[in-house]
Amino acid sequence: MDSIFLSEVKVQTRLGVPDWERMTAQTIVLDIEIAMPHSLSCQSDAIEDTIDYGQVVSRIRDTLQQHSFKLVEALAEHVCQLILKEFGAPWVKIKVAKPGILPGLKALGVSIERQASA
Numbered sequence: 001m002d003s004i005f006l007s008e009v010k011v012q013t014r015l016g017v018p019d020w021e022r023m024t025a026q027t028i029v030l031d032i033e034i035a036m037p038h039s040l041s042c043q044s045d046a047i048e049d050t051i052d053y054g055q056v057v058s059r060i061r062d063t064l065q066q067h068s069f070k071l072v073e074a075l076a077e078h079v080c081q082l083i084l085k086e087f088g089a090p091w092v093k094i095k096v097a098k099p100g101i102l103p104g105l106k107a108l109g110v111s112i113e114r115q116a117s118a
């Protein structure tokens with residue numbers, strides 16, 4: 001399986017269980033792996049034959065600016081479903097990290113993976 005990876009993508013979004021936390025945007029960090037539907041672009045050298053990672057990042061920033069979530073789990077699911085449906089990926093794995101939330105640790109969050117439904 002060929003895949004695209006996006007490491008430590010910083011995104012501004014409103015996220016958190018308490019209402020006050022969702023009143024202003026905070027920085028979250030995403031690590032994303034996206035399976036490619038095929039490996040055609042390796043031979044064709046054409047952007048049309050692959051998932052354009054620049055468009056993926058742009059779409060994620062756009063949707064997370066418009067939406068607000070309480071849980072990192074719900075945010076991760078939203079981004080997974082967007083990538084599967086809008087970019088035709090067969091599989092995606094996402095790690096969502098919230099840095100600097102609790103004292104004594106660098107970041108916390110979730111990692112989920114999803115497959116496109118048949």
Ligand SMILES: Nc1nc2c(c(=O)[nH]1)N=C([C@H](O)[C@@H](O)CO)CN2
Pocket residue numbers: 015016017018021070071072073098101
């Ligand atoms: N499993 C989770 N636990 C918690 C979350 C979450 O998104 N998933 N969020 C919070 C709060 O938003 C916290 O990060 C800041 O007040 C607590 N636990």
